Amino acid sequence: MMKNLALLLAAGALAATGACTKKSGEAPAANVTSSAPTVAVTAPASGDWTEAVAPTAAGGFVMGNPDAKVKLVEYGSLTCPHCAAFDKEGVPTLLANYVKSGKVSWEFRNFVRDPYDLAASLVARCNGAKGVFGLTRAIYAAQPEWVAKLQAVPPAQSEATSKLPPAQQFPALARLAGFPQFAAMRGVPVAKTDACLADTKEIDRLVQMNSDAVSQYNVPGTPTFLINGTVVPDTATWGLLEPKIKAALG
Numbered sequence: 001m002m003k004n005l006a007l008l009l010a011a012g013a014l015a016a017t018g019a020c021t022k023k024s025g026e027a028p029a030a031n032v033t034s035s036a037p038t039v040a041v042t043a044p045a046s047g048d049w050t051e052a053v054a055p056t057a058a059g060g061f062v063m064g065n066p067d068a069k070v071k072l073v074e075y076g077s078l079t080c081p082h083c084a085a086f087d088k089e090g091v092p093t094l095l096a097n098y099v100k101s102g103k104v105s106w107e108f109r110n111f112v113r114d115p116y117d118l119a120a121s122l123v124a125r126c127n128g129a130k131g132v133f134g135l136t137r138a139i140y141a142a143q144p145e146w147v148a149k150l151q152a153v154p155p156a157q158s159e160a161t162s163k164l165p166p167a168q169q170f171p172a173l174a175r176l177a178g179f180p181q182f183a184a185m186r187g188v189p190v191a192k193t194d195a196c197l198a199d200t201k202e203i204d205r206l207v208q209m210n211s212d213a214v215s216q217y218n219v220p221g222t223p224t225f226l227i228n229g230t231v232v233p234d235t236a237t238w239g240l241l242e243p244k245i246k247a248a249l250g
Contacts, residue, residue, distance in 0.1 A: 067102075072226070127188050223236055
């Protein structure tokens with residue numbers, strides 16, 4: 001675990017404009033990690049399954065009907081522009097046409113690519129199930145702004161920050177990106193965000209998710225999607241993914 005974290009901390013400069021989609025032609029992997037929630041989920045009184053969110057054993061969060069015919073898993077990176085594009089172009093339709101009715105459940109698993117991504121992920125997950133999807137989507141929507149802030153940091157300051165231990169590095173990165181104030185405007189107090197950014201157990205969980213994604217599913221990049229436990233190749237955009245969802249629904 002510590003070795004994996006060290007490699008992540010040693011990642012190069014933020015390159016949010018670089019390619020982050022998975023490679024084409026990957027062989028589908030066997031079903032290894034369940035998308036089942038770790039707590040009981042009951043049908044919302046409103047009938048809107050987007051209101052039901054729970055943590056999963058894999059470390060992600062699942063929205064929707066736990067008994068949905070199609071269980072969609074997304075491995076996403078908050079510094080990945082392709083993931084942000086998917087969130088903008090595809091998620092509204094995914095929620096309105098598939099998750100809301102209970103036909104499809106959607107689990108989001110963070111696949112952190114660099115220390116900036118890990119800091120953003122800690123903030124997005126800070127309020128747990130009740131806030132994770134809203135914060136994740138807000139961070140995606142504001143990605144150009146906070147990435148620009150990080151890219152504008154003087155090299156000497158970036159280097160000094162990179163040498164800090166994890167419990168100090170991630171809060172420092174978050175401050176450079178403006179995340180504490182960003183989260184406070186969305187209902188997460190600054191003190192709570194600061195605590196989440198120094199939470200070593202949550203850092204370990206995010207690093208473990210990366211390790212599991214690579215060892216279990218051969219995930220090389222983001223976004224990568226699983227349908228009912230199997231990697232679906234060449235589906236990095238909503239236009240490519242939706243036909244696969246429809247086919248799985250029958």
